[in-house]
Amino acid sequence: MRILVIGATGTIGAAVADELATRHDVIRASRRGPVRVDMTDPASLDALLAEVGEVDAVVVAAASGGLSPLDTPADADYWSGVEGKLLGQVNLVRRALAHVRDGGSITLTSGRFAEPVPGSSLGYLVNAGLEAFVHSAAIELPRGLRLNAVSPGWVRETLVALGMDPADGTPAVDVARTYVDVVEGDAQGRTFAVEAR
Numbered sequence: 545m546r547i548l549v550i551g552a553t554g555t556i557g558a559a560v561a562d563e564l565a566t567r568h569d570v571i572r573a574s575r576r577g578p579v580r581v582d583m584t585d586p587a588s589l590d591a592l593l594a595e596v597g598e599v600d601a602v603v604v605a606a607a608s609g610g611l612s613p614l615d616t617p618a619d620a621d622y623w624s625g626v627e628g629k630l631l632g633q634v635n636l637v638r639r640a641l642a643h644v645r646d647g648g649s650i651t652l653t654s655g656r657f658a659e660p661v662p663g664s665s666l667g668y669l670v671n672a673g674l675e676a677f678v679h680s681a682a683i684e685l686p687r688g689l690r691l692n693a694v695s696p697g698w699v700r701e702t703l704v705a706l707g708m709d710p711a712d713g714t715p716a717v718d719v720a721r722t723y724v725d726v727v728e729g730d731a732q733g734r735t736f737a738v739e740a741r
C-alpha cells in the first residue's frame with residue numbers, strides 16, 4: 545500500500561511510519577518533515593494532498609496543543625488544541641476522501657487520560673469529539689473507504705521524556721502495532737484503545 549503518515553517525526557508517528565514501512569510505501573509528513581504540512585491550515589492540507597496524489601491509506605498522529613487550564617486568559621490560547629487536533633483531523637478527512645483509493649482507509653488519533661487532571665478538559669472534549677465524528681462520519685464514506693481512530697494512553701517514551709514514571713506507559717512500538725492493525729484490517733467507524741502487547 546501507499547500510505548501517508550502525518551506527524552511522522554513524532555513519538556507515535558515515527559513508530560507507526562517505521563512499522564508500516566516494513567511492508568508498505570510510506571510518505572512521512574509533518575510541519576518540518578521531508579514532506580511538509582500544517583494541520584492547522586486547511587490550505588496546507590490541500591497542498592499536501594495535491595503533492596502526494598493518490599494513496600491507499602492516511603494515518604494522522606500529529607500533536608498540537610498541551611493542557612488548557614479553564615482559566616487560560618486568552619480564548620485563542622485555550623482553544624489552540626482544537627485547531628490542529630480536532631478541526632485539523634476533520635478537515636483532513638473531508639479533503640482526503642478524494643485522494644484515497646477505493647477500499648482505502650483514514651486513521652485518526654484521539655487519546656485518553658487515566659483520570660481528569662487540571663487542564664485536561666479540552667483534551668477530553670477533543671478526544672470525545674473525534675471519536676464521535678469517526679463513529680458517525682464513517683457511514684458517509686464512499687467507495688468502501690474506512691474511517692477509524694486509535695486512542696493511545698500514555699506512551700512510555702513520552703513519560704521518560706517528561707521525567708515521569710514510565711511504568712504505566714505503553715512502548716511506542718506497541719502503540720504503532722495498533723495503527724498497523726487498523727490500516728491493514730477491515731474495521732469501520734471504530735475507536736481502538738491501545739493495549740500493551
Ligand SMILES: NC(=O)c1ccc[n+]([C@@H]2O[C@H](COP(=O)([O-])OP(=O)(O)OC[C@H]3O[C@@H](n4cnc5c(N)ncnc54)[C@H](OP(=O)(O)O)[C@@H]3O)[C@@H](O)[C@H]2O)c1
Nearest residue numbers: 551553554555556574575576582583606607655698699702
Ligand atoms: N505521547 C503520548 O503519550 C500520547 C498519549 C495519548 C495521545 N497522544 C496523541 O497522539 C498524537 C501524537 O502524539 P506524540 O506524543 O507522538 O506527539 P509528538 O511526539 O509531539 O509528535 C508530534 C508530531 O506531529 C507533528 N506536528 C505537530 N504539530 C503539527 C501540525 N500543526 N501539523 C502537522 N504536523 C504537526 C510533529 O512534527 P513537526 O513539529 O515537524 O510538525 C511530530 O511529527 C497527539 O494527537 C497526542 O495527543 C499521545
